[in-house]
Amino acid sequence: MANRIVVRNVDAGYGAVRVLHDVSIEVRDGETVALLGTNGNGKSTLIKCIMGMVRPEAGEIFLETDGTRVDLTRKSTEEIVGLGIALVPEVLAGRRRQLAGSMSGGEQQMLAVARALMSSPRILLVDEPSVGLAPILVSRVIGKIKELKERRQLTVLMAEQNFNQATKIADRGYIIVHGKIEFEGRSTRELRENELVKKYYLGV
Numbered sequence: 018m019a020n021r022i023v024v025r026n027v028d029a030g031y032g033a034v035r036v037l038h039d040v041s042i043e044v045r046d047g048e049t050v051a052l053l054g055t056n057g058n059g060k061s062t063l064i065k066c067i068m069g070m071v072r073p074e075a076g077e078i079f080l081e082t083d084g085t086r087v088d089l090t091r092k093s094t095e096e097i098v099g100l101g102i103a104l105v106p107e108v109l110a111g112r113r114r115q116l117a118g119s120m121s122g123g124e125q126q127m128l129a130v131a132r133a134l135m136s137s138p139r140i141l142l143v144d145e146p147s148v149g150l151a152p153i154l155v156s157r158v159i160g161k162i163k164e165l166k167e168r169r170q171l172t173v174l175m176a177e178q179n180f181n182q183a184t185k186i187a188d189r190g191y192i193i194v195h196g197k198i199e200f201e202g203r204s205t206r207e208l209r210e211n212e213l214v215k216k217y218y219l220g221v
Contacts, residue, residue, distance in 0.1 A: 019046045020082050020101070020139050020172055022067060022089075027076030029066050036062045037196045040076070044140070049166060049173040051183040051190030053208070059196040060176035061107070064144045067174075068104050069094040080140075103138035105129050107145045123154035130161065134169075141166070143175040147182055155182050162186060184208060 022044045030036040036059045044050045054060045065071040067078055069092050078089045080100055089097055108129040126146060133141060143162060147155040163186040166173050177183040183190065184205040192200040192213050202208035 020080065021045050022102075022140060022172075022174065023077075023079050023081065024063065024067065025077045027063070027066060027073045027078060029062055029071055029073040029076075031062075031071070035074075035196070037066070037073075040193070040196070040198055042191050042198060042201075044172055044174045046172055047170065048188045049163070049175065049186050051187035051208075052174060052176040052193060053178070053180055053183060053190055053214075054176075054193035055178050058193050060178075060193060061144055062196075063193070064104065064142050064174070064176050066090075067097075067142060068102070069097045098136050098138075101137075101139040103133040103136050103141055105133040105141065105143045105146065107148050121154075122150045123157060126150065126154075126158045127161065130158075130165065134165065138171065140172045140174070143173060143177075145176055145178065147177060147179040155179060159183070159186055180208075180214060 024040060024042045027037055027040045028035060040063060052060050052063065062071055066073050067089060069089060073090055080087045080089055080102065087100060106129060108125050146158050146162065150158065159182045162173065165171065175183060175187065187205055189204055190202050190208050191198050192211065194213065200211050200213055202211060208214055
């Protein structure tokens with residue numbers, strides 16, 4: 018089954034605070050697409066819009082499955098999961114009160130991936146898999162996402178601020194700055210050569 022998520026001209030936010038401004042992206046069947054941005058630029062809000070957790074004020078978000086278009090902005094999160102879309106959320110925020118010696122950050126993140134896969138999704142949304150993890154664990158988690166994607170023929174949208182890790186597994190990506198898509202890279206090479214990337218991520 019061919020699946021595609023399309024986000025078109027979306028504005029969204031929380032109350033009077035506008036976070037996303039006229040955002041358009043698409044994730045085509047079988048791709049891994051990176052949504053790159055430093056903290057506070059709207060990555061998680063966009064993921065939450067796709068999952069029905071935040072309602073856009075304008076624009077459209079739809080899933081295309083074998084030529085059928087489903088409007089996700091009118092669906093509940095449960096209905097969206099039922100359509101084959103699953104979310105691996107940021108998981109480390111809840112660890113602040115956790116007893117020492119219990120799950121490590123890497124284990125916690127793997128558990129979040131496993132929970133998302135329980136619904137047998139076709140499309141996986143991954144929100145900041147590297148947050149709070151040591152570099153070696155980031156590499157392991159990203160590698161696991163790649164392995165699962167290939168084994169299950171998943172379509173993946175990954176919001177991430179760790180540019181080098183994200184581009185290891187992404188086919189292409191978008192850069193979001195202050196809630197606007199500032200650049201669309203049709204390949205990881207295009208992303209690497211972009212001036213915004215050099216400025217924000219590569220320290221050039």
